[in-house]
Amino acid sequence: MAMIFQLAVQGAQMLLVLLLAPLLIGFVRKVKARLLRRQGPSLIQPYRDLVRLMRKEVVLADNASWLFRVTPYLIFAATWVAAALVPTFAAGLQFSWTADLIVIVALLGSARFFQALAGMDVGTSFGGIGASREVMIASLAEPAMLLIVFSLALVAGATQLSTVAAFMSSPEVGLRVSLGMSAIALVMVAIAENARIPVDNPATHLELTMVHEAMILEYSGRHLAMIELATFLKLVLYVSLISCVFLPWGLASAGAGPKALAIGAATYLAKLAALAILLAVFETAVAKMRVFRVPDFLGAALMLALLGTLLLFVSRSL
Numbered sequence: 001m002a003m004i005f006q007l008a009v010q011g012a013q014m015l016l017v018l019l020l021a022p023l024l025i026g027f028v029r030k031v032k033a034r035l036l037r038r039q040g041p042s043l044i045q046p047y048r049d050l051v052r053l054m055r056k057e058v059v060l061a062d063n064a065s066w067l068f069r070v071t072p073y074l075i076f077a078a079t080w081v082a083a084a085l086v087p088t089f090a091a092g093l094q095f096s097w098t099a100d101l102i103v104i105v106a107l108l109g110s111a112r113f114f115q116a117l118a119g120m121d122v123g124t125s126f127g128g129i130g131a132s133r134e135v136m137i138a139s140l141a142e143p144a145m146l147l148i149v150f151s152l153a154l155v156a157g158a159t160q161l162s163t164v165a166a167f168m169s170s171p172e173v174g175l176r177v178s179l180g181m182s183a184i185a186l187v188m189v190a191i192a193e194n195a196r197i198p199v200d201n202p203a204t205h206l207e208l209t210m211v212h213e214a215m216i217l218e219y220s221g222r223h224l225a226m227i228e229l230a231t232f233l234k235l236v237l238y239v240s241l242i243s244c245v246f247l248p249w250g251l252a253s254a255g256a257g258p259k260a261l262a263i264g265a266a267t268y269l270a271k272l273a274a275l276a277i278l279l280a281v282f283e284t285a286v287a288k289m290r291v292f293r294v295p296d297f298l299g300a301a302l303m304l305a306l307l308g309t310l311l312l313f314v315s316r317s318l
Contacts, residue, residue, distance in 0.1 A: 002255075003094075009261065010094040014084040016265075017240070021083075021232035022046035024239070024276055031280035046232065053225035061122040061218060071118035072219065072226035075111045079230040082107040083237040087244050089264035091162040092254025099161040101149040104237075105142065108193070111230070112138055119215030130214025133291060137199070137211065140298035141189050147305035148189070151182045152245065154312045161241075165248040178315070181308035183246045188301035190238035192294070194231075197283040199294055211291075236272075239279075243271045 026043040033040025042048075060069070085099040093099075116134050119127035153159045155176070156167040167173065192199045195212040204210060216227050244251070250267025252260040289297065 006094040009090060013088055013090070013093060014080070016088060017083045017086075017233060017236050018080060018229075020272070021229065021236045022050060024236055024272065025232050027273065028276050028280050028283075031277055032284055035280060035284045046228075050225050050229060053220075053228065054222050056221040058221035058223055064122050064218075067114075068118050068121040068218075069223070071114045071121075072223040072230075074114050076226040076230040076233075078107045078111040079233045079237070082111075083233045083240070085161070086237055086240040087161055087165055087251060088240050089250075089268040090252035090254075090256060090261055091165050093162075096162045096254075097160070101152065101159045101161060101164070102146075104241075105145055105149065108234070108237075109138070109142060115215055115227075122218050124218060126214045126217050130211055130217075133211040134215060137192055137294060137298065140295060140302055141192050144185055144189050144298065144302040144305045147302070147309050148182045148186050151178060151305065151308045151312060154309070155179065161244055162254070165244050165251055166253075168245060169248040169251070178308040178311040179246075181304045181311070183242070185301045185305040185308065186238075186242060186245070188297065188304075190242065192298055192301075194235045194238060196235075196279070198286045198289040199297060201288050204288075239272055239275050240268075242275065243268065247271055 023043060023046070025046045026041070029045070030040045030043055082104045085095065085104055087093070087096065087099065112134065116131040119131040119134070121127070149159055152164055155173070155178075156164040158164060158167075173179070191197075195201075200211045204213075212231070216224065219227055250264055250271075252264035256264070
């Protein structure tokens, strides 16, 4: 009976991230619109967009290969699995042994690899531009992410997220400058990885600035819906990751009952809403930077992550 309950909770987490992903995007758009004194679209508009895309016929280029057709499903599957592995409202779930930070980085890297290949598959200039820019961003974002993982592993003694969350919520952590640097670096990487302002703006289709949109211009119908849903899931993943690692309060512990799980779910939703509001305020306050400035932005994240790691080594040797 306990095994069935644990499997049900694990399944609830997988469904929760899937159902919340479009709502989070709609919430960020709504807050941004209200900050700009506009009415803005409905909170459920992303769900309507996905349903509309699923109903449309898929239009494929004559020279599109099997890779172009398969890639949307691969990206969606890899991103959903990665998002479902991050503890949201409870730690120590049935599949928590697989919730390793390095596994999550590998899943996201695989999704990016296939997306870049699919962007170049049909041979359009926009796809090639988007793929080259995406790889340029990845060349700085992934090392920064790995350094953040390394810093957390040095502090918590593991890369398993439930263990990291349990350690970070314990009183022995205290205030550490290295963790503060890692937190800022993770936020900067999250902004870049999710194509948010100031690194990218998916709402525009300007040749000089677009990255993510350039790679998916040739997609339509259900293929585009899968990629869009994977993009929504990626934002939930990073917000959940920041919440789990640096704001781990309220997480239900392993084997917790329904009451603790309900409190964990309510706390998770509150943290999700607070971080979404902060994201909307930040995007409203800054402007989109030019593409050649993106390496400076991600270089700062890389240096912060590196300094955080070095500080941990220095503090341990004293």
